Amino acid sequence: MHPKKIFILLPDGVGLRNFAFTSFVEIGKELGWEVIFWNHTPFDLNNLGYKEIKLNGNARPKTDLLKRAKIISELDYWTQKFSDPVYQDYKFPASKKNLKARIKNFIVDQLISRTKGEAGLQRLITQMKASERKGEFHEDCKAILKKEKPDFLFCTNQRPVNAIAPLTAAQDLGIPTASFIFSWDNLPKATMVVETDYYFVWSEHMKEQLLSYYPHIKLKQVVVTGSPQFEPHYDLILRQSRETFFKEHGLNLSKKYICFSGDDITTSPDDPQYLNDLAEAVEKLNFQRHRLGIIFRRCPVDFSDRYDKVLEKYKDLIVPIAPKWEKTGEQWNTVLPTKEDLSLQINTILYSEMVVNVGSSMVFDFAIFGKPCLYLNYEVRNKTQGDWSPEKVYKFVHFRSMPTGEEVYWLNSKDEIPTKLEEALKNPNEKTKKALDWFKKINIDPADKASKRIWEKLEKILDQKTTEN
Numbered sequence: 001m002h003p004k005k006i007f008i009l010l011p012d013g014v015g016l017r018n019f020a021f022t023s024f025v026e027i028g029k030e031l032g033w034e035v036i037f038w039n040h041t042p043f044d045l046n047n048l049g050y051k052e053i054k055l056n057g058n059a060r061p062k063t064d065l066l067k068r069a070k071i072i073s074e075l076d077y078w079t080q081k082f083s084d085p086v087y088q089d090y091k092f093p094a095s096k097k098n099l100k101a102r103i104k105n106f107i108v109d110q111l112i113s114r115t116k117g118e119a120g121l122q123r124l125i126t127q128m129k130a131s132e133r134k135g136e137f138h139e140d141c142k143a144i145l146k147k148e149k150p151d152f153l154f155c156t157n158q159r160p161v162n163a164i165a166p167l168t169a170a171q172d173l174g175i176p177t178a179s180f181i182f183s184w185d186n187l188p189k190a191t192m193v194v195e196t197d198y199y200f201v202w203s204e205h206m207k208e209q210l211l212s213y214y215p216h217i218k219l220k221q222v223v224v225t226g227s228p229q230f231e232p233h234y235d236l237i238l239r240q241s242r243e244t245f246f247k248e249h250g251l252n253l254s255k256k257y258i259c260f261s262g263d264d265i266t267t268s269p270d271d272p273q274y275l276n277d278l279a280e281a282v283e284k285l286n287f288q289r290h291r292l293g294i295i296f297r298r299c300p301v302d303f304s305d306r307y308d309k310v311l312e313k314y315k316d317l318i319v320p321i322a323p324k325w326e327k328t329g330e331q332w333n334t335v336l337p338t339k340e341d342l343s344l345q346i347n348t349i350l351y352s353e354m355v356v357n358v359g360s361s362m363v364f365d366f367a368i369f370g371k372p373c374l375y376l377n378y379e380v381r382n383k384t385q386g387d388w389s390p391e392k393v394y395k396f397v398h399f400r401s402m403p404t405g406e407e408v409y410w411l412n413s414k415d416e417i418p419t420k421l422e423e424a425l426k427n428p429n430e431k432t433k434k435a436l437d438w439f440k441k442i443n444i445d446p447a448d449k450a451s452k453r454i455w456e457k458l459e460k461i462l463d464q465k466t467t468e469n
Contacts, residue, residue, distance in 0.1 A: 004462060005034040007150040007170075009055075011163035013041045013328075013336035014182055015156025018228040021339045023235075024451040025050060031455055036150070040162055042328045043336050053144060057137030059161040063128050065104060067161045067193055068094075069111035070124040074190035076112070077121065078213065086395055090189045092266075122216060125195055132165040133172075141169035151462055155179040158199075159191045167194050176465055178223070178458075181206060184361060184442050187213055188397035198461060200454060202227050202443045205401055223457045226443050226450035233368045234448040238343040245347045249321050255293040257319075258282065258421065259352035261362045262298040265306065268358040269388055272307050273380040278356055279314040281417035292421075294318045295352055297345075300325040301335045321348055354424045356411070359393045363408055367435035368447065372424045374409040401442050407435040 006028065008019055018024070020037065028035045037045050040055040059067075075087040094108070095101045115124060132138050145153075145166075153170040155163050158179045170177050178198035181187065187209045200223045201207050207222045232238055246253050260278055262271050275296065282292045294314075298307065300323040311318055324341035345365070349355075355366045356374045363373035377390050393399075408431055409420045424431070439447070 003032050003034045004152070005036065005148070005150045006152045006154055006458070007036055007038045007053075007145075007148070009038045009040075009153060009155040009163060009166055010043075011040050011055075011155065011157060011160035011166075013043060014159075015180070016041065016043060017337045017342070018180070018182075019156050020045060020048060020050065021337070021342055022228045022231050022451055024228055024454070027451050028455050031459065033455070033458075036148070038144075038153075038166060040160075041336060048339070053148070055141070055144075055166065057135075057140055057162075057165065059137065059164060060131050060135045063131040063135075063164060064161050065107050066111065066124055066128045066131060068108045069115065070121065070128070070193075071190045072108070073112050073115040073121060073124065074213075077117065078188075078190070086397060087188070087190075089392060089396070118215065128161075128164055128193075129168050129195070132168050135165060138165040138169055141166040142172065145169055145173055145175060150175060152458060153177045154458070155194060155196065157182045158186065158194050161193055163194050167196060171197075176461060178461075180454075181210070184227075184401075185396065185398035197221065198223055200225050200457070203441065204444070205441050223461075224444055225453040225457055226445075226447060228450045228454070230364070230368060230443065230447045231450060232342045233346060233349075233365065235346075238346050239350060240343070240347050242351055245351055249295075249319060251295075251319055251351075252291075252293060255291045256425070257293045257295045257352050259295045259297060259348060259355045259362075259366075260318075261355055261357045261360055262296070262302060262307070263358050263360060264299045264302050265304060267393065268390075269384040270380045271358065272310050273382065273384075274356075274358065274376050275307060275318070276310045276313070277380070277414045277417060279310065279317055281414075281421060282317060283314075284418050285421060295348060296320045297348055298322060300337065300341075303327065303335075354421075354428065358390055359396075359399065363435055364439045364443070367432050367439050370428065370432050372409060372428050372431040373407075373435060374411050374420055374424060376411050378411065378413045380414075398442075402438055403441060404434060407431060407438045 025035050037050055037052040038055050039045055039052045045052040072091060075090055079085060079087045094105045115121060153167065153175055155167060158181055167177050177196040178200055179194050179196040180200045184202060198221050199210060199217065201210055204224060207224055210222055211217060251257065260275050279294060282294055286292055294317055296318050311320060324338045324344050326336050326338060328336055349366055349369050349371065352371065354372045354374060355362050356376065358376045366373050377394065379389050409424055411417055411420055
């Protein structure tokens with residue numbers, strides 16, 4: 001009997017961290033699976049000792065227009081269905097930079113005008129799949145699948161339009177498919193681009209969301225496993241000694257460090273001002289005989305110079321430790337994580353006392369290590385973007401999952417920062433325990449067993465398929 005063969009589809013780089021840099025592959029091999037990455041990224045997985053088949057090709061332009069229409073139509077429909085205007089805030093303004101962009105916008109607007117209700121949305125999905133079936137990319141995918149004959153196709157990310165062709169090709173050949181919902185905030189954003197036989201989600205909470213947004217999906221298609229992204233936090237091999245980490249990054253062993261984790265420029269355009277305000281507060285506390293410093297970890301896809309003035313101004317206080325991600329293109333999704341960054345992030349958390357940011361999921365990463373999070377929740381004096389405010393961020397649907405609202409320290413003004421920092425230093429457990437309860441709601445516990453649960457569910461699905469046949 002030949003080993004069970006699975007294709008792990010990487011339509012872009014965001015799945016690398018979860019499925020290539022964790023113990024996911026090793027667990028599968030131990031269970032007797034042959035694991036092959038179907039790799040649409042520039043990353044060479046052979047260097048990690050993994051089997052890979054490079055996936056070349058892209059979605060048809062028509063499919064991308066249908067995808068854009070689907071996202072906007074879904075957000076409009078959910079606004080009406082749930083009587084909730086928050087879904088309008090997930091929209092991004094369309095580019096109007098040239099005639100070609102304006103023609104595309106016109107086509108998308110026409111598609112949206114003809115899309116009504118669940119039936120209209122389902123029609124767009126059908127049209128996206130039909131469009132891809134007409135392309136060379138789809139035929140190339142089908143040829144590879146016919147040759148390799150995998151027993152299962154697992155897509156690491158539900159968002160990329162480039163995933164439609166390989167998934168549709170597999171479905172045409174009767175190969176079972178699944179997609180993993182990549183992030184805790186993805187579903188309300190209408191980022192579900194693919195349609196698969198099964199959907200792997202983080203928690204019962206995400207499962208309920210998925211079924212609410214997509215009522216055509218059946219209960220038996222949704223599989224709760226948790227996310228592998230948190231598993232490295234429990235791997236002691238990735239941890240350095242305090243002395244080694246501090247020496248490597250020029251940190252002062254006599255200081256305690258606060259981590260400021262930056263967001264991308266869209267999520268938080270005023271981050272440089274927030275970092276400046278934090279530095280002022282830390283400077284004030286140091287005058288009161290504290291010995292504090294700041295570690296600045298920027299958003300991995302933010303290569304801008306927007307922090308430079310603040311970093312220069314407080315160069316004796318702020319130590320930048322940049323994420324180890326590789327830039328392979330100009331778009332955000334062409335910035336790829338590296339395995340080395342797992343250790344860097346873990347040790348940054350381990351040797352920071354707390355994290356300060358605007359609404360980041362780093363609250364969960366720090367909670368695992370027993371460290372509190374402080375959410376910035378005020379408007380700066382000299383705003384970068386007039387219509388942006390942190391209030392808009394915290395109204396997003398994923399923050400409604402907070403059980404009490406007391407899971408973090410809320411920094412509601414610049415003046416509150418020194419006091420709240422001192423509170424967090426004196427009693428870090430007060431918020432951390434509540435943050436862990438929140439974490440267990442959005443990601444099934446225990447968090448270090450997600451990969452094992454995914455493989456167990458895959459085995460069960462395949463056994464059922466074998467029995468049915």
